[in-house]
Amino acid sequence: MDAWVGKLGKPERRRAVPRAVRVAGRVLLTVVGLSVVCFGFVLFVGAYETAGAYLGAPVCGSPEAGAGVDCVRQESGRVTRKYESGGDSTSYMLTVARETEPGDSYSVSRSFYRDVEVGTSVDLKVYRGAVVRLAHRGHEDEQRAIPVPAVVEVALLVSGGTAVALHGLRAPARGRRWRPTLMAVPTVVATLLGSSLLIVYQWSFAATLTVSVVGWLIAVFAGAAVVDS
Structure with missing residues (x-):
């Protein structure tokens, strides 16, 4: 009886997990x-x-731009507003009205910003409905969204x-x-x-x-x- 009670009182040892x-x-x-x-x-x-798909896409209307192929369309836009935003790091913004879509704002370089005024025409490249590049007098700015x-x-x-x-x-x-x-x-x-x-x-x-x-x-x-x- 004592031996049986003694066995009950001992904590059960956890079995070791095999190495394999x-x-x-x-x-x-x-x-x-x-x-x-x-x-x-x-x-x-x-x-x-x-x-980056637009970088290798053909221009719309070219022989490479066949039916059903995504292509880069060239449009003309007009600057309707220019403004600066940000604190320590200034962003130079242009609001551009497109030929076929409502205007939107785009970030450009400082030199691009200084070389345009409200009413200035800028060249746009559009891919899948989104503006991917703005250009004007040698200035070019890519528009890549994260x-x-x-x-x-x-x-x-x-x-x-x-x-x-x-x-x-x-x-x-x-x-x-x-x-x-x-x-x-x-x-x-x-x-x-x-x-x-x-x-x-x-x-x-x-x-x-x-x-x-x-x-x-x-x-x-x-x-x-x-x-x-």
Whole structure:
């Protein structure tokens, strides 16, 4: 009877998880995390190519612009307003009325701004209904909008996938398991800023992809250092 009571009083020992199971779990986390990151990169490449599609598009009316092909249409616009906005960093804005659409405001360089007045005619290039370039007397300014929904989705996928992959790669101790997740916060911010700039500046595809991958690798190594510290 005493022996039976003694057995009841002893805390039950937790069974150790077999090493093979632990390794398989880490591999699964790593593969899932990297797959999510890769999907984020695929979306980023799509957003990059969509934003710069007009650069390689044919001019409307040219032999290359066949039926159903997106083309760049040339229009004439008229400046209806010019104004400056911003505090420390001044933005020079022109409101331009188009031939076929209501007027809208566009950011231009300082020299462009100074060389036009209200009533000045400017040349416009339009792609898929949006003005992509303003030109006047040798001045040219691109108008590239940041695809915010796509950029946010890319940032969440890349940062989330990186955090999951770090859990698999580094297998942090129980008291440190929150660290890979915490590293997702600066990764989100860096990805939002970096992808936005790369999409707007439209460097060559090779340069854009190289910068993106190097930036991600820096985030991975920084996250691993935080987990191991």
